[in-house]
Amino acid sequence: MIDAMADQGWMMAGSEDWMRTGAPDGRPIPALRSDVAHSARIYDFFLGGKDNFPADREAAAEIAEVWPSLPVSMRANRQFMRRVVHHLAAEHDVRQFLDLGTGLPTEPNLHQVAQAVHPDARVVYVDNDPLVLVHARALLTSTPEGRTSYVDADLHDARAIVASSQVRQILDLEQPVAVSLFAILQFVTDEDAARAIIRELMAPLASGSLLALSTVTADSNPKEVTEGLAVYAARGIPERARNRAEVAALLTSAGLEVLDPGVQLVHRWHPDGESAALPDEHVQMHGAVARKP
Template sequence: MGTPRSVRVGGTVDDHGGAAGTSAARTPGGKAVDLRTDVAHSARIYDYLLGGKDNYPADRAASGAITKDWPNLPTSMRANRAFMARLARHLAAEHGLRQFLDVGTGLPTSPNLHEVAQQVRPDARILYVDNDPIVLVHARALLTSTPEGRTDYLDADLTDPDAILESEPLRALFDLREPVAVSLLAILHFIVDDQVAQGIIDRLLAPLPAGSLLALSTATADSAPDEVNVGVAAYNAAGIPTVARDKARVERLFDGLELLDPGVVLVHHWHPDPEEPAPDDAHVHIYGGLARKP
């Protein structure tokens, strides 16, 4: 569920040959990074559970341990990806936004936010933000755009919002006289302290003009408390601090903003596509919502 940090689960041999932990690659800026394929990584766990191929034995082992008691986690992840796509389309079509700040990007999994937004607004500009080596390596796949629009990638940490706001890519990409859509999708459950999470949100939105929008999604146990609480405990036992918030706690993350229809709901209930199959509520463990800065 997102990409905050990595977790050691023991040495393995990776699928691409060679000893795990020795795989290296370069970021789009040319910086060498060690992918640490012997360490389970939340981005690659997410990728594996979505059916992707950018994962290693350590990631698959950790995924098995987590989903043993949280079997509907993959369903929740797929519902969150579908939420992202509907959200991007809604922001571009219904609100006319063309500036998107996506924090906690994770590995590229098509459709990506820019692909959806630029279908509606070819001139849309998207800044992806993440701080994980595996995501940096795959950032080239994100650096594509329509001729009219732009995309860029920023290596920065969600817990340091000033580094995001003061970055050259943000200043180059966005006109802060116009509204910006900030998306924090499937990432805030790794910020377990509500006050810290609120402080991050407040700081990210502070310099943005009125009419800017905040979209977030985060884990909840409301829909399946026994399953989710055991699964969250497995994440924490693996060294990935994780929290499942109830609806009231998620709503408080929007304090000071105008929460838009339909409010905070399980993500598959947020402006659902009637042509999409609807999962059972008990199988979706992520709340989502959208709010406007007054």
């Protein structure tokens, strides 16, 4: 399978050596399941990437039949990430970021946005998809002044993630940290589990730390989202759509203060000219930023 990926130009330079030697911590990289659609690779396909397999493209085509605005919504979410990270770095002077559910590298990556504002910014990426791990070297580029690291871990083990050696070596938890959960919590369908993840991520962090998130909603386009999520579920990828009040409750239940402009469709959160022009029905992600008192 790895040789087939290399033949098609899907392996980044040097990653064949990494596949032989294992992950950065010496552990073997888990086997890739190219025959089963994966949410990160479907996302990559809709963003125009090449890190996907026929099963992912077949699933994407089936989803797009009933959810034709999904690619637009996904691109709007990516633009939201860029605006949020720039805002946190420029307006809140944040220099430390913990990004969970990182997904496949898509430029600009989060550290590139943050380090464009603060060259000494430090970023730790977290994911548990084998293909993301293969490509993690693309996430480990950094300015000479800054640092980046990658943690192969499950989002549900939030407490262990914050306690991991990579996080503790790169981030100073006595200073504010910006945690990001972009387009990942929709895959946590149990609300108690989603709230626990946020609580456990934020509890060890310093006062003034921030949480940025985006997650799927049906508020703006119920028909497409409902039908699209049914296709995802049939492909073994269950998701939960949340309304605005449910997204706000995820944040406030952890004792966080939701910052202006509150929970918004992602293209309405501090929009630029491109995002402001998008019709609401084409965007099915709510986003928000909240602060730990």
